[in-house]
Amino acid sequence: MTKDWITIEQIKESAQAILTQCPLKPQIGIVLGSGLGEIAKAVEDATTIPFKDIPHWPVSTVPGHQGQLVIGRLENLPVMVMQGRIHYYEGYSIAQVAYPVRVMQVLGVKSLIITNAAGAVNPEFQPGDLMLITDHLNLMGMAGLTPLRGPNLDEFGPRFPDMSQAYDRQYAHLARLVAAELNIFLHEGTYAGLAGPSFETPADLRFLRTIGADAVGMSTVPEVTVARHGGLRVLGISGISNKANLDGNTITTHEEVLEAGKLIAPKMAKLIGGFLQRLAS
């Protein structure tokens, strides 16, 4: 794989390698963030493929990210679940970070459910809460890091894709209904995507709050950019893993993020399950 951008041939080779191991055509892609990998256990008739066995596929190196694909059925819908994802700070190019979404598109995926662990920026949010992502701040993109850099892949979408409704409004509506039905409290807000891996300074967080962020993390935005370029409909959910450290008196650790994942994962699994049930009906 070239370091900076991706070719259609590479994407097709990855897709072919997956099809060789599992002929099921997934309709829905699911990306599980830090500490949320357990959710893949509910997949029925599962075929598990380690990322390292798929040509050109970047391999995740972060504790809490298993690094494998689970393909099968959830609520009777054919799904392709990423148990763990790749982050820019691991050393991959930003295009490689979003590469799995390209492969999903070639395999016929039409919808993406993307989750992450995020820090609260909104002071109302508590660790363990869920947030429906209604929009994002593409801070990496504003700094020049976009997975769409390089020759446009016309097979997927236009050179200048619209991002006015990055997170599908009907899906958001459905998620709200399901959350209410299942008694899951769901915040809503804007996710700010940063490169990491250092957590934010109090000044960073005050800045993020001022520009309208409710949660902050180190993922999601590149994948959603590529998803929208290729016309996928996106549902995004953040699991809030730690408090906003606006005053500088709280230390944030990855262990804390993983610990909160244990609280968040069962709720996230119920919400995704309910959402898929509604989608299927």
Ligand code: HPA
């Ligand atoms: N900041 C950035 N990314 C994160 C955080 C955070 O506080 N928590 C989990 N991912």
